[in-house]
Amino acid sequence: MSTATASTRPAPGHPHSSLGRLSFPRVVRSEWIKLRTLRSTFWTLGSAVVLVVGIATLVAAAIPEKSVLVGEVPAARRAAIEAQAAEFGNTAATAGLTFASLVIAVLGVLVISGEFSTGMIRSSFAAVPRRFPVFAAKTLVLFVVAFVIGLISSAASWAVAIPILNGKGYSGDLMSSDTLWAILGAALYLGLVAVFSLGVGAILKSTAGGIAAALGVLLVLPIIASVVSGLTRTEWLADAQRYLLSNAGQGISGVANGGLEPWVNVVTVLVWSAVAFIAGALLLQRRDA
Numbered sequence: 001m002s003t004a005t006a007s008t009r010p011a012p013g014h015p016h017s018s019l020g021r022l023s024f025p026r027v028v029r030s031e032w033i034k035l036r037t038l039r040s041t042f043w044t045l046g047s048a049v050v051l052v053v054g055i056a057t058l059v060a061a062a063i064p065e066k067s068v069l070v071g072e073v074p075a076a077r078r079a080a081i082e083a084q085a086a087e088f089g090n091t092a093a094t095a096g097l098t099f100a101s102l103v104i105a106v107l108g109v110l111v112i113s114g115e116f117s118t119g120m121i122r123s124s125f126a127a128v129p130r131r132f133p134v135f136a137a138k139t140l141v142l143f144v145v146a147f148v149i150g151l152i153s154s155a156a157s158w159a160v161a162i163p164i165l166n167g168k169g170y171s172g173d174l175m176s177s178d179t180l181w182a183i184l185g186a187a188l189y190l191g192l193v194a195v196f197s198l199g200v201g202a203i204l205k206s207t208a209g210g211i212a213a214a215l216g217v218l219l220v221l222p223i224i225a226s227v228v229s230g231l232t233r234t235e236w237l238a239d240a241q242r243y244l245l246s247n248a249g250q251g252i253s254g255v256a257n258g259g260l261e262p263w264v265n266v267v268t269v270l271v272w273s274a275v276a277f278i279a280g281a282l283l284l285q286r287r288d289a
Contacts, residue, residue, distance in 0.1 A: 048100040055096030056157035066169030089172035092161040108197030109210035150190030182254030189249035199276025
């Protein structure tokens, strides 16, 4: 008796098997879906825009007429007042940037710490075992979103403040090169603040701790440095304040920062963000989720 042996042939590959391959663009897309489906994202970004535009409107409306301001000072001081008045447009348009950076910092921490608290980060790392692509994708998505929001809010704040101040006799041109660079600088600053706070959240893995640390660097540290340098009259501390994250960020957006060149302000903010990003990435690779 003979047994017929059926020849086994390998199953043909699925015509769409390539759709299941893991790639960095797919990881980026998944992180974008996570971010835009969170209700807190829209509330946070919306509040950042409202703060920047609203505070710019209030500050521009509160500035007195130029004729009244110049007329109330002695003739010897009018040249100094004229120089200060030339910066009123920048002052009004960027007045809300500090508050917007705090809001963006909170969002940056929540993006990573929320996944740690819910355990979703384990699913992300199970799908992407190398882990770094997940963190890099989060960083890229968050930076782009914060940059776009910063661009919109900064442009809107200038568009509101300049006409109000022009009506009061102050000079200002929305399409000048200085204004356009200030708008781009403010957007870049908010994008890098998001990267910095994301790195802080990855380092601490705690929502409360991450928010406290990020806001401490952005808000509390400059206040402490200013108070201590003022009381002790320490020259090196006064100089060091220029290299704090928030002060350098204001410098990027066109506000004077102790005479630092614009490129120095940019490099300073980049270093702060890069240090937080690298530290967060390394700890994500070495610690348990």
